[in-house]
Amino acid sequence: EPEVTQTPSHQVTQMGQEVILRCVPISNHLYFYWYRQILGQKVEFLVSFYNNEISEKSEIFDDQFSVERPDGSNFTLKIRSTKLEDSAMYFCASSAGWEAFFGQGTRLTVV
Amino acid sequence: GESVGLHLPTLSVQEGDNSIINCAYSNSASDYFIWYKQESGKGPQFIIDIRSNMDKRQGQRVTVLLNKTVKHLSLQIAATQPGDSAVYFCAENHNDMRFGAGTRLTVKP
Numbered sequence: 001e002p003e004v005t006q007t008p009s010h011q012v013t014q015m016g017q018e019v020i021l022r023c024v025p026i027s028n029h030l031y032f033y034w035y036r037q038i039l040g041q042k043v044e045f046l047v048s049f050y051n052n053e054i055s056e057k058s059e060i061f062d063d064q065f066s067v068e069r070p071d072g073s074n075f076t077l078k079i080r081s082t083k084l085e086d087s088a089m090y091f092c093a094s095s096a097g098w099e100a101f102f103g104q105g106t107r108l109t110v111v
Numbered sequence: 112g113e114s115v116g117l118h119l120p121t122l123s124v125q126e127g128d129n130s131i132i133n134c135a136y137s138n139s140a141s142d143y144f145i146w147y148k149q150e151s152g153k154g155p156q157f158i159i160d161i162r163s164n165m166d167k168r169q170g171q172r173v174t175v176l177l178n179k180t181v182k183h184l185s186l187q188i189a190a191t192q193p194g195d196s197a198v199y200f201c202a203e204n205h206n207d208m209r210f211g212a213g214t215r216l217t218v219k220p
Contacts, residue, residue: 004154033208040119043155043200043210056207091154093208098143100208102154 002026006092006103013082013110021077021106025094032075033093033100034067036060043091049075082110119198123217130188130218134201134211139182141203146175146186149198149213158186158199193218 005024013019025032034046047057047067054067066078075094079086087110093100124130136144142163147155161168161175161184168175174187184201196218201211 035210042212043149045207045209048207098204099145099157099160101157102147104154 002101004092004094004101004103006090006106008106009104010107011109013108015084015110016081018078018080019082019108021079021090021092021108023075023077023092023103024073025075025092026096026101027073029094029096029101031095031097031100032069033095034077035091035093035102037089037091037105039088046077079108082108084110086110119213119215121215121217123219124191126193126218126220127190130186130191130195130216132186132188132199132214132216134184134186134214136182136184136201136203136211138203138205138209139179141205143204144175144177144184145202145204145208146173146184147200147202147210148195149200151197155200155210188216191216191218193220
């Protein structure tokens with residue numbers, strides 16, 4: 001069964017460093033998403049991406065964040081100058097139009 | 112120490128009983144709704160969906176009910192099993208998908 005894959009599963013980084021979280025969406029999907037989940041809290045929408053551009057973003061997704069689809073298979077989330085409060089699970093999802101399928105997440109720990 | 116973050120609503124049921132998990136959504140323009148199940152340490156997993164032109168949809172052991180008048184969504188799980196223990200999130204979709212706060216379901220054997 002096709003699935004969304006995310007790497008790494010766990011990333012530890014020092015405050016102020018840049019991180020890139022990687023996702024391989026399901027191959028025939030056209031819509032891509034990043035979500036964040038702080039420990040014990042709800043899943044929060046960050047950004048949606050369609051047709052090689054951002055289609056929607058939340059107030060969380062400020063200039064510190066960027067997304068890219070560098071080739072036909074990868075979808076990345078870059079976080080510049082990480083802060084302690086960026087520590088969370090980051091989930092990538094993809095969709096063919098309706099139902100979104102999620103990856104297993106990357107746990108980002110900023111120390 | 113001080114705890115931070117949301118305290119999820121919890122529902123505890125006996126194995127074999129039916130469970131009903133409720134969700135209020137915010138955007139009256141949302142046209143598609145999904146229930147996700149999230150087990151500890153894993154990503155949200157699709158359970159069932161419903162479009163706004165329907166008020167009920169049934170799956171294998173699950174039923175979703177949609178009341179657009181009061182912007183309310185519910186998930187009914189029949190004959191709840193220990194494997195159903197998880198956090199359940201509803202999500203509404205208009206231009207993008209937004210999640211509700213989640214409910215933790217615990218099934219007692």
